[in-house]
Amino acid sequence: xxxxxxVATSVKIVAPKPAAEPKDEITLIANKWKMKRGSLxxxxxxxxxxxxYVPRESAMKLGRQMGVPLARIYEVVTFYNYFxxxxxxxxxxxVCLGTACHIKxxxxxxxxxxxxLQVHEGQxxxxxxxxxxxxxxxxxxxxxxxxSVNGKVYAKLKTDDSRHVIERIQIxxxxxxxxxxxxxx
Amino acid sequence: xxxxxLEIKAAAELAKQQAFDVRLFxxxxxxxQSSEALGVIAGLKAEIKARQLEGKVQVNGSGCMGxxxxxxxxxxxxxxxxDILFSEIKPEMAAxxxxxxxxxxxxxxxxxxxxxxxxxxxxxxxxPFFAMQVFSVLENNGKMDPEKLDxxxxxxxxxxxxxxxxxSAEEIxxxxxxxxxxxxxxxxxxxxxxxxxxxxxxxxxxxxxxxxDEGDPGAFMDGxxxxxxxxxxxxxxxxxxxxxxxxxxxFYIRAEYPLAVERVEKALRQARAAGLVGKNxxxxxxxxxxxxxxxAGAFVCGEETALIASIEGKRGTPRPRPPFPxxxxxxxxxxxxxxxxxxxxxxxxxxxxxxxxxxRGTEKSKGTKLFALTGKSKNNGLVEVPMGMTLxxxxxxxxxxxxxxxxxxxxxxxxxxxxxxxxxxxxxxVSYENLQQLGSMMGSGGMIVIDENDSVVELAQFYLDFxxxxxxxxxxxxxxxxxxxxxxxxKIVDGTGTAEDIRTIRKVAKAxxxxxxxxxxxxxxxxxxxxxRHFEHEFTERxxxxxxxxx
Numbered sequence: 001x002x003x004x005x006x007v008a009t010s011v012k013i014v015a016p017k018p019a020a021e022p023k024d025e026i027t028l029i030a031n032k033w034k035m036k037r038g039s040l041x042x043x044x045x046x047x048x049x050x051x052x053y054v055p056r057e058s059a060m061k062l063g064r065q066m067g068v069p070l071a072r073i074y075e076v077v078t079f080y081n082y083f084x085x086x087x088x089x090x091x092x093x094x095v096c097l098g099t100a101c102h103i104k105x106x107x108x109x110x111x112x113x114x115x116x117l118q119v120h121e122g123q124x125x126x127x128x129x130x131x132x133x134x135x136x137x138x139x140x141x142x143x144x145x146x147x148s149v150n151g152k153v154y155a156k157l158k159t160d161d162s163r164h165v166i167e168r169i170q171i172x173x174x175x176x177x178x179x180x181x182x183x184x185x
Numbered sequence: 186x187x188x189x190x191l192e193i194k195a196a197a198e199l200a201k202q203q204a205f206d207v208r209l210f211x212x213x214x215x216x217x218q219s220s221e222a223l224g225v226i227a228g229l230k231a232e233i234k235a236r237q238l239e240g241k242v243q244v245n246g247s248g249c250m251g252x253x254x255x256x257x258x259x260x261x262x263x264x265x266x267x268d269i270l271f272s273e274i275k276p277e278m279a280a281x282x283x284x285x286x287x288x289x290x291x292x293x294x295x296x297x298x299x300x301x302x303x304x305x306x307x308x309x310x311x312x313p314f315f316a317m318q319v320f321s322v323l324e325n326n327g328k329m330d331p332e333k334l335d336x337x338x339x340x341x342x343x344x345x346x347x348x349x350x351x352x353s354a355e356e357i358x359x360x361x362x363x364x365x366x367x368x369x370x371x372x373x374x375x376x377x378x379x380x381x382x383x384x385x386x387x388x389x390x391x392x393x394x395x396x397x398d399e400g401d402p403g404a405f406m407d408g409x410x411x412x413x414x415x416x417x418x419x420x421x422x423x424x425x426x427x428x429x430x431x432x433x434x435x436f437y438i439r440a441e442y443p444l445a446v447e448r449v450e451k452a453l454r455q456a457r458a459a460g461l462v463g464k465n466x467x468x469x470x471x472x473x474x475x476x477x478x479x480x481a482g483a484f485v486c487g488e489e490t491a492l493i494a495s496i497e498g499k500r501g502t503p504r505p506r507p508p509f510p511x512x513x514x515x516x517x518x519x520x521x522x523x524x525x526x527x528x529x530x531x532x533x534x535x536x537x538x539x540x541x542x543x544x545r546g547t548e549k550s551k552g553t554k555l556f557a558l559t560g561k562s563k564n565n566g567l568v569e570v571p572m573g574m575t576l577x578x579x580x581x582x583x584x585x586x587x588x589x590x591x592x593x594x595x596x597x598x599x600x601x602x603x604x605x606x607x608x609x610x611x612x613x614x615v616s617y618e619n620l621q622q623l624g625s626m627m628g629s630g631g632m633i634v635i636d637e638n639d640s641v642v643e644l645a646q647f648y649l650d651f652x653x654x655x656x657x658x659x660x661x662x663x664x665x666x667x668x669x670x671x672x673x674x675x676k677i678v679d680g681t682g683t684a685e686d687i688r689t690i691r692k693v694a695k696a697x698x699x700x701x702x703x704x705x706x707x708x709x710x711x712x713x714x715x716x717x718r719h720f721e722h723e724f725t726e727r728x729x730x731x732x733x734x735x736x
Binding site: 150 | 216219220243252253254256380399401402404405407408414440444469476478479480481482483484495497498499500501513516526527557559562565566567600608631633635639644647648651657
């Protein structure tokens, strides 16, 4: 996974970097999708799965290459919950707030997480180590309540398990898997 | 592939399977994968290899076997004895399973119920949870590996497609109509009729779309079907395409279901390579192919016109109907959108016949229905029941009551669009009409059990909050009405509400139901209204003391 790029230092994105070159990836993504009608959302998925979010500069570049105005891209990105506009922390903690988890006390679990990390839902810790977010339903309702960290699921939790989960993250260090198929030009 | 080759392939695969004395199926669906199912599979494979039993024992993945809360589940099938279902198997237990059960069985011993360390890790397949279910859509789960095309073919896969290729479009539509299959996404529109309407519209381009945007929080049936039997859904779509002379197929799947997407992608690649999808389907000269589009976390995209907008790469906002998608859908071409579970039923109907299918169920609701049984239910997971089974049987016998031992207060079906059904109405048989009459709806199949300690007021607030958050904002009744209603309901939850607020909630709800553009807004008040209807005292108890209506 490419290192998430901090918005505050986003000027770096423009400057060419030797490794994990976001510039090339965007061109590849644009080339992959621009001939397919209505594929903006798919291109944005590709972008976010590689960078971790949709940086403004990347969106502009993608738009130019795909022939989509930036306004259209933002229209879409802000409509769908899945897309992020800011770089998330290293460990994205998704607390499931689906109904099954809700019934089993996920709100309390989330509150515990907020207290433990001292951030609100939707925010990252100042050191960018953790990003806390609530998600609708991860579809593992039989294991409620649960939390997913970079895709790794911690299931059948107790509502006061927040500290335990964070300890587990430090042991497991779950990282998102290198994504999907390789982009080829 | 020529049609006859299907049989040859099936026979060859069956012979291959027959050569194994023991076959192990470990659930490799999302739920069990979260409980390290892949580690279990790897552990079993390593142990089998170490003991040089590869020729005798086959280790497979499998679709969801239902009891997700007890995962990972491993099913053992042998030639000599009844199947055994292991539960909560950890990777480090793989060696024990092989040593204590697989090896003795290979040596000719009969093991009815594993003892020792595994005694607590086996489930009784005669338990009502399994015995009372009727497996039709889920029939292949636990019996084949969803990632192997040959496994599907050996279980009569793509045989229905072969049959469909010899039928006229009208004949297929008639068969669907006769079966009585209705849309499993919730609304219950007759599938045959939907297909026939699209068939009658003449156009050079026509789309068949699979709606896999299971947005109802607390429901995972469609994801499980896509993960557990992707070829069945592909076959269903191919048949649907034949029935209305469609030219393009689109899978629309939630981005939150990466495994389902992966399985469908893989299955499509396999089907293309085998000549079941692509330019020349089963050597018939007819070509059909699919594209996959991902959702991006918007509940409203389950609505047909919003889903179409999303496939077009736009914000998922609905538009007024008519024109219906059957006339003007994706890219303004005639389109037919079917839910995953509906499509998974199609090959079964074509293969076994409309008459067989309609022999199950009630007068107007035929076949089986999948439910995601969760919440306070003792047995949590994916279940398939025949239409017409009473809710009580589903909840108390299959579900086993509550895990806490507390009394069940109600269930919620239909998710944020449905309603609560109190315990005293549990003797109602499951059908589209009955659930609607109770003020709820079938919905896609979420069934949340709540016990006497759960507050229906707070649950209503949870659902309304969800709908307000998910409202696309296009029409005022949903956007403004939802927000106002939530404000009033939150007042009641906080203990500052008045009796007047309850009356206003009812009024706003009515406006939303009548005037909203799409089903999201029209149905958003349902959970709250049904909660007020059945449990009004829980609302009045929370009102400001001074404001309580005088007796």
